[in-house]
Amino acid sequence: MTEGWIILELDLNGINADSLVQMLKASFTLENWDGILQIADKLYSEINHFYSINQRESTDGQKESDFGLKRSIVYYFGFSMCLKGIALEKMGRYEEARECISKYEELGWINDMDAGGWAEVEYYSEIARANRYVIDLNEGNTEVLPDYLVFLRHNYEELLPGMTHILESAIKHEYNVDEVLIEFKEQIESMEEYYETKRNIRYYLDFIYLKAKYYSLNGNIYDAINILSYAMASSVKFKDDTGFRKSAALFEKLRNQTTPEQLDKYLGLMEQILV
Template sequence: MELDLNGFNADSLVQMLKASFTLENWDSMLLIADKLYTEINTFYKINQQEQLSGKRVSGFGLNRNIVYYFGYSMCLKGIALEKLGRFNEARDCIAMYKDLGWINGIDAEGQEEVNYYREIAKGNQYIIELNEGNVSVLPDYLAFLRNTKEEVMPGVLYILDSAIKYRFNVDHVLEEFSEQITAMAEYYETQRNIRYYIDYSYLKARYFSINDRIDDALNIIVQSLATSVKLKDDRGFKKSAALFETLRGQATSEQLDKYLGIMKYILD
């Protein structure tokens, strides 16, 4: 069924994009991002016409600087395309928010948004390369993450995903960012950031499982299952439970007891 986006304003569309990202609904993200871009581009053109004619420029009730909406719409669309494996299209989106300096009338707040999306574009370019198996960009991406702390958790997720897919070692990455991620655990154990936190545990367990660290993998899965129950995250629970089942034959009695305890808790 086609998503009906009529009647939603720009800020509502932003919230819908965030919700779709959390639910990993990539197809909906594409529709919402396009609608947001069209909406904000219409506002921008009206503003430009008003300035040329000397009229008072309309604000349209936006909560953020107009640059933000241009950047956010194309950034989230690019992420959705990348998740769908449509890498060349994702690159086209990156090109659209890599340099937003073309927007007229940018103030100090708008310039901050321009700078922010320029940096995010760099990171997302590395992500696409990693998705395609170009491991040579890993040192540059790590340098990017060291200077962009808020991107550490999603960045490590992308690195783990690539390492699982192309079978290369990233123990040094996990070691380097371990303390930082642990320190942020409480922040990520929230509904808003649940996707990052659960996916980190799941991917780390998968990575350990293919690198003959089965005991470590199972311990992480059990903890991930408990966290998924606590945060009522069904999607994360299903993935972790499926991974545990594939490794069940190598689980210790203690790990099996913890696993069964979680299942009994759900039934009760």
């Protein structure tokens, strides 16, 4: 059982594809990895069914049904397996995660794509390459880090997720990434408002928390505690219970090493929550 979750079989019958996409996004925010596995499989099955119908209609010379989808079929194939792969990676099931990547790294087999569909093919091909680097880093293969950094320098929108993956790997395998944090510091800070959106808040708060954890493990307690205070305040601001719980737990672990000013700031935030 995944810690913090009771695994239940979700009733996903009758839920349309775009609603399943929203459920996947919500489950990702809540870090409900088991839920993602179920929802992603349902979405993939649903889209595969739609695609099969479209192919029969095309063969018979009929107009293809759109099934009320908001995006191209390529998007749903890619998104379902991408989120499933991320969930499996988070659960440490790396080989299964690689199998998911193989299902969305080359989606050019899909027939009758327009320009938007081909753009999705290219996007998921890039994401697949990045996610292979992530799995390698999680397994302790730090030799891929320079290549992953090259990818991040050329894919600005992936910078924040990438930095969370790098910090997770550095913490797990105990290696130094100070120079990486310094290199991207100004870029991340300059796009703070962009990250503070509903789409990116999970990565943003994870990055702050992991940065604090990394600093604490490397003896920089003072900065770690200051970052945790900011992480908790941000979690309260964005009503993110997951981020708050993790940051508060780490703060309590480091509580005996806080300065009086840092402890006062923490207690002040707790008072605000109780109001």
